[in-house]
Amino acid sequence: MKRTYLAALALAVAATAFWSFRPEADVSGVAEAIAQNTPAVQPAPPHAQVPETGVQDQNQPYFEACAREGLNESECVGRLIWFKATGGNERFHTYTFQQRVGVLVDWYRVLRTDQRDDRFWAWGIINDPSCCKPGDANCPAKSPDETFGLDWCPGDDVLLKYVGKQGYIDPACGLKDAALDPEDPHSQGGKLDKRHSACDLRFGTSTGALGIRKFPNPRFDPEKWKALNGGTASWAGFDSKLDARTGVESDSRVSKLADGSIEPPFLIGTSCGSCHIAFDPLNPPADPAHPKWENIKGLVGNQYTRMSELLGSGMPKSALEWQMFAHARPGVTDTSAISHDQVNNPGTINALVNVAQRPVFKGESVTKWRKVADCSAEKDEAKCWCEPNRQGKCWQFSTRSDDVTPVLLGGTKVNLPGIHHILKGGEDSTGAHEAIQRVYFNIGSCSEQCWVNHFTDMRQVDPEQRGFGQTPFNVGQCRRDCPNFRAVEDRLQNILDFFASAESDETDLYVARANARKAKGAAGSYGRVELIADLDKEFGKGAVARGQAVFAENCARCHSSIPEAEGGPFKSRDFAAPNDAHPRKVRADFLGNDQATPVTEVGTFRCRALHSNHMAGHLYMEYGNETLRARPVVADIPEADVMKNGGRGYYRNVSLVNVWATAPFMHNNAIGPEVCGKPANKENDFHRARYAGENNALLASQPDCVRYDPSVEGRFDLYKRSMAELLHPTSRGRKITLTNADLLIDMGIRPLEGKVEKPLHGFGQVKIPMGTSAGYLNGLQHKQLIGDLFLAKRAPARLEATGKKALVPTLQSIADEVLKNPSRFVEVLRQHHDFVAANYQSCDQLVENEGHRFGEDLSEADKKAVTAFLATL
Template sequence: MKRTLLVTVAAFVALTIGVWAFQSEPRGIGQALAIAAPPPGPPVPEASVVDQDAPYMEACAREGLNQSECVGRLIWFKATAGNDRFHTYTFQQRIGVLVDWFRVLRADQRDDRFWAWGIINDPACCKPGDPDCPAKSAEETYGFDWCPGDDVLLKYVGKPGYVDPACGLKDAALDPDDPHSQGGKIDQRASACDLKFGTSTGALGFRKFPNPRFDAAKWQALNGGNASWSGFNASKAAATGIESDSRVSKLADASVEPPFLIGTSCGSCHIAFDPLNPPADPAHPKWENIKGLIGNQYTRMSELLGSGMPKSSLEYQMFAHARPGVTDTSAISHDQINNPGTINALINVAQRPVFKGESVTKWRKTNTCGTEKDEDKCWCEPGRNGKCWQKSTRDDDTTAIFLGGQKVVLPGVHHILKGGEDSIGALEAIQRVYFNIGSCSEQCWVNNFTDMRQLDPEQRGFGQTAFNIGQCRRDCPNFRAVEDRLQNILDFFASAESDESDLFAARANQRKAKNPAATYTRADLAADLDKEFGKGAVGRGQTVFAANCARCHSSIPESVGGAFANRDFAAPNDAHPRKVRNDFLGNDQPTAATEVGTFRCRALHSNHKPGHLYMEYASNTLHKQPPVADIPERPELKDGGRGYYRNISLVNVWATAPFMHNNAVGPEICGKPANKDNDFHRARYVGADGQLLAAQPDCVRYDPTVDGRFDLYKRSMFELLHPKERGSKRTLTNADLLLDVGIRPLDGKTEKPLGGFGQVKIAMGASAGFLNGLEYKQLVGDLFLAKRHPEQLEKTGRKALQPTLLEIADEVLKNPSRFVEILREKRDFLSANYETCTQEIENEGHRFGEDLSEADKKALTAFLATL
């Protein structure tokens, strides 16, 4: 009985989740590594015929960035911090989700790349064979774009000895207040080589590195040449003739090495088109059209990261369903909660609120450990002079931002991410982003993930565990290379590149492009908005905003700035060297998800909880935040500070529609690429029965122009203020799921299922959120206990579930071919007891303003467009 039930359990896992196909791996890979003393100096990169940093330096000059801000910008755009190995091997082989980098980055589809994937073409790169392109054919570049620095990089494909361009980084001046610089006298920063820049792939934020293990002869035999990756990406069924192999390719193993290792920088999600100066053609932008911080509202990062998976795979349907501009920050570090969120728009960062008195446990810089010998409390980097960190709990942390060359020390820490989860400091929040994109995975955190196939609660990998920041610092040189330059990145965040992009300024640029003498002022904008939305609309809208919105969407409370009714929300900060807007237009305070009423699953994100992966990046104050009692989920899903949202700043809201943390309020946007295989738009509108409506509104094609952004803003504002006109949106699977379940031995080239299980099809239209949030491990364990050890089930307080669990177990054992139907019949039971978030309609809530008059709704729309 036990063996039969365990086989059934294994089948259940494959059916109901099948998510990340973890393979076993030695634990604690980093603990045994010894850190050698630093070398005398970094190696010197080989000179390229084209200076790949030139356009970045020109952008720094255009924006008036100082040295530190410019270095931070370069790192933000280029540094992968070693995640090329993660994205080439670990993600595929350890986590089981396949990225088809050639599909995403192939040069012959460069002109369609933005429309398909929402990513932004690098203006410095070119399609091989185009006029003036140094590469005359795709054979030279293995099918990729040619980019500056490739004359050097391509020589090292299949060979050792490549010196990364990051080795040549010219660091900013030392901060004399940094304890590690000994008063600004000693440069003890880790080698910039470990930032790992590589060269561009042709898409900004995506970087390539030569693979020294590449075998040209094997590659050419497999693909018929260098320009195509067709054999590498082809399913194994072509070679084996086995049907299930049609869903597996060489992307999943290392039997053939690709020519490049691909890494991503933080900019891969945050680089975007400048609202003040959008490109004439989004597929062919110029450098002046690009900003690094606003956040890419078109990116299809989820589909990109699942680009090597068939639509029929459960992994793809669970992973690749976020809207454009939205990504699930716990998709890789999966927490079994369906919680996609928009890319953070880093606008007017210098005015972002900080919070005093929060209890924070973290590592802080010091110049000695004294007699402390415990490396979990204090550690000094070998070969350095007093470069130490000490872990302690304090409530007096500050945030330093350099403005106009002057250091401004703000008392307190920021609340970052949608629920404020990153709350131990801005520098640490930046560092955590590198983990989220794959840096230091094997040294630090991949073994703290949940192994989705591990069903034994006594074994490592059953659930998440917290990774140790101190151990990561000790064992991962990429961590140290980034950490030593975090202040440069934060300085970039506070630089002119994050300043507000006002609609009046965008329209002024439009007019100047046609007539250099043309002008357009804030007053001109107000006059035009009054014409469009009604006489006096802007002034009336300010009154409506003060009375109805400012409580949450002002960073300056009335106790500090006076009554909202008398407030100029666009007033500049006169103490700021650039006179940026004083009000961040968001208070960053935690607000109960039930008060806002929006899709609550994101608020239940759990990676920051005590004992979970990113525990050390959340403050003690956040961990102790009281549960939101009226969230309609089980009590154990509300602990650890969950259930809250940090409201979103309304600075430049005219340029960042659709709305809410999941971009669900407003029209659905899409790219409509020429290659229909890369058209990822899916129907979302459902009827009262939760099923897709036959007639779906057409999606709005990406339009980063000033007029396009403003039109999308107006349509999204209408939906925001007219909840009954929104319709209902729900994400369903958009392909049949084919699952190979159980043991399938071969009879020649024919697979024959054993134990009643074979290939199972889950019909298109299943709830993606339900699949994402099913606590299948708890369910599997309870099924076993109900059948074999009911007394243990009683100890867990789940005795009342035993009758239904026995019914499920008995029916599955008797009729395994009805497995899917059985689960469907018990859907309500599963949702009530084994689902992490039961909300499925994604565009509900935020009904504030619903009861305003139509005139006031138009006035509010007009006023917000001026902010």
């Protein structure tokens, strides 16, 4: 049996193995204020190029926001980088993603200016208040022909001159860095600035959507573009289907976006803020499609984003990649969609709230590169490396357990003893700086220089070839070879300072209501006392006080960052008490201990807990520490034993600070009503039915989804409804995610007879009917299945030696049937569904809103009480 023959079947195996599952304020003068009240920033380093000045100052709204929030210079620089820096990923999103992963992004579909008012409702992305629709009053661009059909944004008067030309100097070159940290080993007491040029942060200009940035494409050919699109105001030809030209059926599923001979006018990149920038719960916009800058915050996390659909926007619904990845709920994305680990990985955008009080963990064994001033004692560059032409800027690779987290609190640097645990299972566990840097890899920075050749190629099934499985990329090599890495790394402390700044402070419901009342001209003050009175009126007399006792007795064990041994009994605790030692008196309790909890204890959708990218030998190995990977096996996970290693099987509990503003709940937003945008353009309506009966068939009558509503009372209503589901598990219904279109895969060679494709040897088109489990497609270990089929026929002893002796007879039977009649391989797999599911599925959990049954035994009065109390936190 030939491995190459099985390799040809790999993709179809991946897609069809589970076919049988198919079921029956005024801010004038602020810029001057910040200039007077913050330390002077250092001038741009002499090696930086000077960008051209546009008619509008791109940074003015950002400086005004820094003044509103009271940010110092380091925090303000960190904010600017968070909102704007792509780390050079515009090439990734324009070329590498499409060519290496095979997924097409239709940026015009997402960003077209004539649908600006529908953009939030369709994609959940937030319109940039500084940008405008060409032709609107006071918009510098009078026609979309000037902007190639996108919004006009500050800086575009410069950028547009360089579309199709060389010579554009990126606005990041003009960044004025914050003062040097005298404790940084590279600054020699704050005397020498050795930071890499800010140019490689790569800002570009806004596309009209916050966090999504554009750059002029010097390879753009205007004459080709006009011929293809009939002008410059539209991308209609560029994102059209090929069948209009060829008439061939399979071409109806292929976009012109795949044609590498046509260069678009812009390269599009994304910043970290593309997912994290959100509406301020304290000051939401009157119209979400037309926000103002004072309605925007950078750390809350966008609970409406459709990032998975956005990144697959150029793919047909019949494509494998679309059906595998573009099924997450709003505010949820598969952080391993690109660096795929064959585990269904839904995860909400992290809400970075009250970061200054987030727990750190002491004494964990961490292997990583650390800053030093000299490498003279170590000549091996794999252990110690100094950046050329920057004397004293060195890094040493070592294993230690004494790391600290440096946080700027009110202008004073404090070294917290220990490190944070980031991501849903705490996988990013080598330090806050490293966790921030890794986010840039996740959005495409340094892909070609560092990591793109280390992740899995889903279509490569030969274990002897590159791309069969993940391998860890080398952070030291990445630092040497990727200038964007160094540009970001040299400013990580600024970003961390921003994380701990006032912009991440709690956003309390009573403050939000007070602001809403003030905006309406209501008389009288509204504070915590008034909020408690209103909650007691709604949920029952004394509900808040009773809820505090219920929380202390039933919830604080996990959802308090201050253990009883340190803060006294929970029953007498004021969970909203401020930290009097903090300059801003932020809430002392993070309301989550960040401890690892076995997924079998919490009982929620477990697939994300089996995430493997930080395991030894995997892509992000250098971003997980040894203590994490040594966590004991969660023995009662129902998955195969191969999944019970590397510290997997855990979730860290989340903070409940301002939980009133961040519903629905759980790491996949599955507990609570389904939310949706209901856009005017129905082609961009990605809501799907998810409620199913006990037979796993979707209910004929689905509850209506709740339209996005970032208003104060809209958030509060969604919170109450989500809490009701959380505390009443038997009333939640059953939510599952199925494919919502037929999945079509073209197999083998298909010569044309005229315009009709005639497949050779019976291999034509595989059709997987809609209704297949989307999670099963993500979790099928098809590479292992193919490899084991090969060994079962060619070298069964080798397979038996791996502990799979019991599998050999069935694998041989499957292989024999496929070889005998290749055209029936789908039916063969259907016949062996249970075998494949039991042995080649990373996670087979179907229902997504199970678990977290804590509190279901409370009385109805106590459930209302704890709902009322949590709304005060």
